[in-house]
Amino acid sequence: MPNMSLKKLPAREQDPNVRNKNFLEVSQGYDEAMAMEEASRCLNCKHRPCVSGCPVNVRIPEFIKLVAEGKFLEAYDVITSTNALPAICGRVCPQETQCESKCVRGIKGDPVGIGRLERFVADYAMQHGVAGPKEEIPSNGKKVAVVGSGPAGLTCAGDLRKLGYDVTVFEALHTPGGVLVYGIPEFRLPKALVRREISKLEEMGVSIKTDMVIGRCISLDELMSEEGYDAIFVGSGAGLPRFQNIPGENLCGVYSANEFLTRINLMKAYSFPETDTPIKVGKCAAVVGGGNVAMDAARCAKRLGAETVYIVYRRSEKEMPARVEEIEHAKEEGIIFKLLTNPTEIHGDENGFVKAMTCVEMELGEPDASGRRRPVVKKGSEHTIDVQTVVIAIGNSPNPLIKDTTPGLECQSWGGIIADEETGKTSKPFVYAGGDAVTGAATVILAMGAGKKAAAAIHEELSK
Numbered sequence: 370m371p372n373m374s375l376k377k378l379p380a381r382e383q384d385p386n387v388r389n390k391n392f393l394e395v396s397q398g399y400d401e402a403m404a405m406e407e408a409s410r411c412l413n414c415k416h417r418p419c420v421s422g423c424p425v426n427v428r429i430p431e432f433i434k435l436v437a438e439g440k441f442l443e444a445y446d447v448i449t450s451t452n453a454l455p456a457i458c459g460r461v462c463p464q465e466t467q468c469e470s471k472c473v474r475g476i477k478g479d480p481v482g483i484g485r486l487e488r489f490v491a492d493y494a495m496q497h498g499v500a501g502p503k504e505e506i507p508s509n510g511k512k513v514a515v516v517g518s519g520p521a522g523l524t525c526a527g528d529l530r531k532l533g534y535d536v537t538v539f540e541a542l543h544t545p546g547g548v549l550v551y552g553i554p555e556f557r558l559p560k561a562l563v564r565r566e567i568s569k570l571e572e573m574g575v576s577i578k579t580d581m582v583i584g585r586c587i588s589l590d591e592l593m594s595e596e597g598y599d600a601i602f603v604g605s606g607a608g609l610p611r612f613q614n615i616p617g618e619n620l621c622g623v624y625s626a627n628e629f630l631t632r633i634n635l636m637k638a639y640s641f642p643e644t645d646t647p648i649k650v651g652k653c654a655a656v657v658g659g660g661n662v663a664m665d666a667a668r669c670a671k672r673l674g675a676e677t678v679y680i681v682y683r684r685s686e687k688e689m690p691a692r693v694e695e696i697e698h699a700k701e702e703g704i705i706f707k708l709l710t711n712p713t714e715i716h717g718d719e720n721g722f723v724k725a726m727t728c729v730e731m732e733l734g735e736p737d738a739s740g741r742r743r744p745v746v747k748k749g750s751e752h753t754i755d756v757q758t759v760v761i762a763i764g765n766s767p768n769p770l771i772k773d774t775t776p777g778l779e780c781q782s783w784g785g786i787i788a789d790e791e792t793g794k795t796s797k798p799f800v801y802a803g804g805d806a807v808t809g810a811a812t813v814i815l816a817m818g819a820g821k822k823a824a825a826a827i828h829e830e831l832s833k
Contacts, residue, residue, distance in 0.1 A: 372409040375478025380485050385701035389671050392555040392639055395698060396460070399482075401439070404489040408437035411481045414473050419483060422471040424818025425452045425524070429468055429483055436486055445494040448487060453527040454520065454566050454817065456495065457549060459488025460558050462814045463692050495565060506574060509533035511831050514598040516583045516771070519547020520813045521604030521804030523567065524820030525827075526575045529602075532828050536574075537598075539581040544635060547606050548805070549813070551635040552627075554665050556672070560634070584770035589778070589800060600799040600827045603786060604820060607765040607805035613657065617715030618761070622651065622723035626662045626762035633669050651757020653677040655726055657712055658762030659689040662810075664696065666760045667704045675758065678704050683711040683731050683744045709733070711744065713751070715759055727753045765810045775800075785809055793823030801827055 381397035382388075388395050399407065411433040419429045428447050435444035448455045464484035472480030513529050515522045518540040526536045544550055546563045571577060583589065583605070592598045610625030612618050629648070632638040636646035654670040656663050659682035670678045680699065682689060685708050689696060700706070709731045716725040730750035733742035767784045779787045779796035786795055786802040793801040803819025805811055 372406060374410060377410075377479035377482045378403055378407040378485075380482075385698075385703070388556065389668070389702035392672060394559050395556050398492060399485055399489045401441070401493075404436050404441075404486060405439060407482045408433045408486055410474055411437070412473055418471040418473065419468040419481075422468040424467070424814050425458075425821055427452050427468070427487070432490065433481065433483070433486055436490060441490055441493045442497065444490045448490060451821075452487075452817070453524055453570070455487050456491035456562050457520070457558060457566060458814055458817070459484050459486075459491055461553060461812075463812055465693060467814065495562075506530060507533055508535055511535070511599045512537070512597060513827060513831075514539060514592045514596070514601045515604065516589075516601065517541075517547055517604040517606055517804075517806070518545035518567070518577060519549060519604060519606050519804065519816060521606075521806075521816035521820040521823075522547065522602065523570060524817040525602045525604060525801075525803070525824045526820075527570050527573065528821055528824035529827060530570070530573050530575050532824075534828075534831075536576065538575060538577045539583050540577060540579045541582045541605075542635070543579050545577050545579060547604075551631040552662070552665070554630070554634055554669055556668070557665070582770070584774040589771065589775045589797075593799065599831055600801065602793070602820070602823050602827065603771060603795075603800065603802040603806055604804045604816065605768065605771055605806045606816075607767045607810045609766050609768045609784070610761065611764045611766060612761055613712065613763065615712060615714055617717060617723070617726075620715055620717040620723045621721050622649070622757055623715060623759045623761065626656075626658070626666045626760055627765060629666055629760045630662070630669065633673070639669075639673060648673065649758070650675050651723075653679075653754075653756045654758035654760065655679040655681050655707075655712075655754065655756045656760045656762055657681045658764075659684065659691060660762065660764070661691045661695050662765075663760075663762035664691045664699045664704075666762050668699055668702055670758065670760065671702055671704060679707050679754065679756070680704055681707045681710050681712060681726075681728060683709065684741060685709055685733065688733075688741045707754075709744065711746070712759075716753070723757055723759055724755065725753050726756050726759060727751060765805070767806045767809070771806075783809070791822060792826035793819060794826060799830070 432444040432447040469480040512535045515538040610627045637644040638646045638648035650673040654675040656667040714727045718724045730747040731744035734745040737743040772780045788802040793803040801823040804816030
């Protein structure tokens with residue numbers, strides 16, 4: 370019998386006042402009984418609307434039915450037939466705007482907890498030691514280079530390897546994983562888990578070369594002409610931070626969210642001096658922005674000992690791009706939201722360190738091109754807050770290195786590579802691209818979807 374509860378079963382979580390002082394994972398997920406109970410809420414609809422909401426088309430009702438029956442490892446096989454990184458997606462996908470937004474159970478109550486079930490299945494499979502490849506994959510004699518080891522590159526590499534290609538992934542940093550290791554904090558996505566998912570690809574025969582900055586060490590053209598690659602997929606992400614261009618952004622204590630999160634997540638600054646990278650966070654920190662990256666930075670600042678942490682965002686909560694769950698978690702952890710507020714200047718002391726930030730209040734006017742109401746400055750609303758740390762989290766764009774070193778590669782004026790949405794094909798023959806390098810900063814799962822489409826298109830072209 371289906372479980373007709375209108376409510377989604379909540380996941381187990383660390384207490385907010387404990388977790389805002391540690392970097393352990395916040396959500397503890399479901400246990401076996403909870404997973405079976407939540408899975409029994411699925412109506413197993415004939416039209417499977419949830420699948421159309423998933424960028425990698427996970428066979429959702431099929432895997433959920435197996436969970437309800439307690440067949441967790443079979444459920445894992447169903448998920449991994451289309452999704453190479455289920456333990457990651459179950460944690461960081463915005464399910465509420467994707468698969469779960471299409472769930473029929475969600476019409477009168479909560480949708481089925483698809484993301485939580487995916488996470489449970491992936492974790493169960495890892496704990497029971499079956500998360501590796503089953504058989505040797507014969508080589509088809511063709512070589513493909515993948516630039517970047519984030520979600521787009523890893524997905525593309527995994528799909529091409531399954532088809533028999535010799536795949537080499539080139540990663541600029543010293544650790545593979547892209548935004549999964551430098552951007553998303555440990556308490557949302559444990560790094561050991563990312564390493565496990567990547568080692569599964571290596572066991573399948575994907576080769577990963579780190580410390581390889583493509584466009585510096587070697588160009589795309591050289592990969593083909595000198596190294597003999599038949600095709601290239603560029604999934605180099607969006608690692609170039611944007612700033613507001615207000616006075617005082619060069620002061621000590623002002624970070625881009627990229628630098629702030631990279632120091633913490635990739636370089637483990639929270640365990641300094643056991644690790645080499647320090648990070649200085651004052652008594653009061655302000656994070657400018659309203660997306661998931663801003664929430665991550667604010668929640669990290671709190672964990673690093675800031676007594677007061679503000680999120681400063683120029684629109685209202687309704688316009689915030691961050692996930693509802695992220696906003697809720699931040700509030701529970703004591704982050705203070707200064708909404709309809711925009712910084713105009715950062716002030717320093719005599720030694721060049723941040724001591725305060727001047728802000729203005731905003732009102733929402735007419736909708737702009739994005740469909741969100743445009744913020745307008747409220748006259749006479751200037752005020753100053755005391756802060757020692759400011760993190761700018763207003764978005765990232767692609768690094769111009771590949772664009773500048775690749776003749777014939779057409780790009781947008783802001784730096785995104787122009788690629789066909791269905792195939793990832795660029796203006797340059799045998800070069801494909803996808804993920805944040807094409808769209809600008811977006812989500813892990815959309816990047817994975819792009820990597821998947823490009824792998825299929827590369828296979829089609831190279832099979833001709």
